Structure formats: structure tokens, C-alpha cells
Amino acid sequence: MSKAVKNSKDTLLFQLTKLSFAYRNSKVLDEIDLELHRGKFYGLIGGNGSGKSTLLELFMGILAPCSGSITYQHKALAEYSRQELATRLALVPQHFSMDFEYRVRDVVLMGRHPHIPRFASPAQHDRLAVQQAMETMDIIHLQNRPVIALSGGELQRVVMARALAQETEVLILDEATSNLDIQHTIAIMQVIRKRVTEKGLTVIAAIHDLNLAAAFCDDCLVLKDGQVFANGTVNEIFTTDLLETVFAVNGTIEQAPGTGHPQIQYKYQ
């Protein structure tokens, strides 16, 4: 019983210790120390080539660190099987395309794959999860359409629904909204924010749009040249200094009326 109590208070999910990674001879991540906790919306920001995608692949266990360690709930990530990880982590990739005519419903159901034994049919709970995920992403009316026939915005909502149907405790977004218009971007981010606040979902999202990160994230990790440049709440992170040193742009930071989130006003000329 004491263990259960301890576990419920123990919010640590990922712990990275002196983690380094290199492709062939070029070092991408250099001795990173990091802790990620349950129930938070983490933004991962940094310029192109700063190592964001590589770090996400390390979180997902697709890449293994060259040195240092990465643990998930105090156990080395490499000790989890693909199947075990799939019930804990879900990914929404930046690009998604399909060459085969699966229907929207079939694609969302694929999110249940790690939960359904090999030769079994989907159970009642699986159907329910799929139905709810489609409702959340407002794609019920598309459910019998082939994914090939969808627009970019509709497709990305299908991919989101697929990840939600996976019912994992961690959701990883790799520039998940960067191909969407502003309406769909905000709609999707709101859905995710709500899940974090209400259901304790943990989100790690690589985001290019700094204002989007500032508006929706709790904490931000700033990567620069393969190292963690800064790590803290959005209000601590977003400073004019950060804009100049990490992103090499000038601007001013204001507080958004109502929410108090930082808001960047870029200087274009």
C-alpha cells in the first residue's frame, strides 16, 4: 500500500542523464540532463537543426542514446518492448500520407493496435475509444470516407484522433499543427490543452510557432546547439534575450490580456 501511495505522488516520467546522441560523426545532442513530469504540457522549441526531432525519437525509443541514459518511470527505456511503449506513448507526426484507401474509421482504429491481441477482433472498449476520439476531433461525419479523399486539415484531425484512441499517458507531437490553418491549429491545441488540464495527460510538443507554445504550454525546453539552453515555465522562458540569442530575431514580449501568457511582438524591419 505504501508503494501505491508513493507511486501516485511520484510524477516523474522521463529522466535523462548526461544523454548524448550523434549521427555518424556529427553530434546532435550533447550531455542533456532533463526531467519530465506527469500531467504537464511541455513545449520543445529551438531553431532548425537544434535537435528537437532527434530528442523526440529518443523519447519514443526509436533511437538509442550513444551515451548517458534515458529512463521512463525509473526503468531504462530500452527495457520496454515496442508493444509496452505503444500503450504508454503516442505520436502525432508532422507529415502524414497514405497510399491505400483505408477509411477514416479504420485509421482511427489502428490506434487501438497495441491493445488488441494479434488474431482478436476489437472489443467493446476499443470501439468506444475510437468513437470518442472521433467525436473529440469532430470527424464523425467523415468516418466512412477514404483517407485519400480528405483535405490536409481533415487528415491531421484523423491522425490526432488515432493518437487519442491509443489512450496513452503521454502524447508526443512533432510539429503536429505546422501544416494547418490557424483555425484548425487553435482547435486542436485547445483539445489537447483540455486533456492535459482535466485528465492529466502529458504532452511533449515540438513547436515552431513561439506564440502557440507560449499560449498553450506549461513549461518550455529550449534547445540550442544540442544542449538545453533553458528549461522552465513559459513566463520565465520567453524573454527578449531568448529571442536574440536562440532565434536571432528582435521583438518585444507582452502579456496576453486575460490569460497572462507571454505574447511575442516580432520586429520585422
Add this chain to the structure above:
Amino acid sequence: MTATKPLFLIVILFIILCAAIIAATGMGFLKIAPQEVIEILYAKLLGREAHGINPTFPFVVMEVRLPRILTSALVGGGLAVAGAVFQAILLNPLADPYTLGISSGAAFGASLAIILTLFGIVIPAWFSIPVFAFLGAIATLVGVFSLASTDNRLSSNTLILSGVIIAAILSAGIGFIKYLADEQVGIIIFWLMGSFVGRTWIDVLSTAVIVFPGLLFTLYFARDLNIMALGERTADTLGVETGRVKKMLLVCASLITAICVSVSGIIGFVGLIIPHLLRMVLGPDNRILLPACFLGGATLLLGADTITRAWLPSEIPIGVLTSLIGGPFFCYIFRKKQRALNP
């Protein structure tokens, strides 16, 4: 999707295949009625003599027609399954069993066997041609894999490009062998166009021992193939060991292709079109598609072979026939579907 409808269609396809085998066995120079074919098979199964039937019929059925018919069915089914697997793994609906250059490898092996015989290095041709073709196909597979292995993820572009390069080199080799064969070049050309003439139980057996286990193997991974359509990285995060599954299925589909090509020559169209047609009807779910491809491919190639054997005044190469009939038919279906999508 309800599970009953696709299952029903597979049962229908299976019945059609059985009916086609029995009907085809009765067709030819000697006409044998379907009930007599069944009686002969039944009697043979129970190990006794069939009574009241022309005594030459059992010999014609068991030793002449059935081996050829079963070989063509197995090859058709094997090629269609291999095609569906290649399309699913390479995420490319244009892929077919020959995309990785396996046909060129088999053709090179067969040509080599033929030219060696022509030069008087005597190995019996019925033995050397299929064995050389099979070894050629396997060597090509090894070559393509080692060329593509610089890319750890074996991406489809790397695989297809490696296949194209190896195939181009082998084609030049085949050209050179044809040149050496001089006036005898016809033998090589004829083999390349594919044929089931004179196939024996040995061919049936050697095809079956690879095609059936191969089919079961691909069925076991059919669900993973579906997930892999989401893209490799997403499939990884859904618990599929993408890299491993990909390699195993590529080897499996290539082995099926290799045995098919080595017993029959190069028969185009079946491996590309059957998966396409059935995907239009049944949808892309590989758990349904793969068995349906086996049954559909088997029926189609057996039908085509029966047409050249029993109907046409003289046999034309089976590979030519499948493409001549199937090509225009596919054009028709393709147009119809495009119209439905873009009205």
C-alpha cells in the same frame, strides 16, 4: 467493417477456384466431364480403380493435366500474394513481385543454364533451368539487400533504386548471353515469356513447399502490414517492429517470387493487377486481401493457361496472354474508378 462479408467473399473465391480446377482438368483434346474428373480424383484419393470410365482418363487427369493446372494455380496465387506484400511494404501501389529485380535474376540464371547446355556442358535442362533460375533470383535478392543496407531503415526508395540498378546490370548480362546464343536465341526468349507446358508433380511440390508456408507467414503479419501503411515511424510507436517485419516479409515474398519464376518463366501482370483489383473490391485490409489475392491469382492464371492449352489452336506464351487480356481489362476498371473519384 463487419467480419462476415469479407469471409463470405473468400469462401466464394475458394469455391470458384475449386470449380475452375475441376472444369479445367476436363478441358482439352480429350473432353472429360466434370463428374468423371471428380470420380477419378475421389477414386485416387481412396486408392482404388475408377470403374466405368475410359481407362486412359485417369492417366490424362493425374499425370498430364493436374500437375500443369496445379502449378499454374500455385504460381498465380504466389505471384499475387507476393505482389500485394511488396505493395504494402514499399508503400507503393505500383510495386509488383519483380520490383526488386528478382525476375531479372531468375532470367539471368535460366539464360545461363540454357547457354551452358548449348555449349555442350550437359546438365539435363529440365533440372538446370529451374535450379539456376532460383539461384539467380536468390543471388539478386542478396545483392539488392546488401546494396540497400547502407540505409539502416531500408526505405522503399533505397530498395527500389537498388532493385532497378541490379536489374539493369542483369539485363545487360542477359543481352550478352542472347548474343552468344546466336541462332539458338529463340530458346531463351521463349523461356522468358513463360510457359506451363509439361509441368510435373515435382514442379507442383517444389512450388507448394514455398508458396503455402509463405502465405501463412504473410498472413501472420497481415495486421502489422496494415499498421505499416501509416508510415514507419508511426508504426513503430504503435508497437510494430517495423524494421524486422519489413525484412522478414521482403525475404518471404522474394522467395515466393523466386520459386514461381523458376518453374514458369516470367509472367507479368498477375502480381500487379490482382492485388489492385481485389483492393478495389475488398478494401486495403491485408488480413482479407492476402488470402483473396492467393485465390484470385490462382484462378486467373489457371484460367489463362487453360485458354492457351485447350481453346487456342496453338499455344501462345502465357505471359503474353495474361498481359494481352488483363491489360485492357485493367484499363477499363481504372478509368471507371477514376471517373467515380473525380466526377
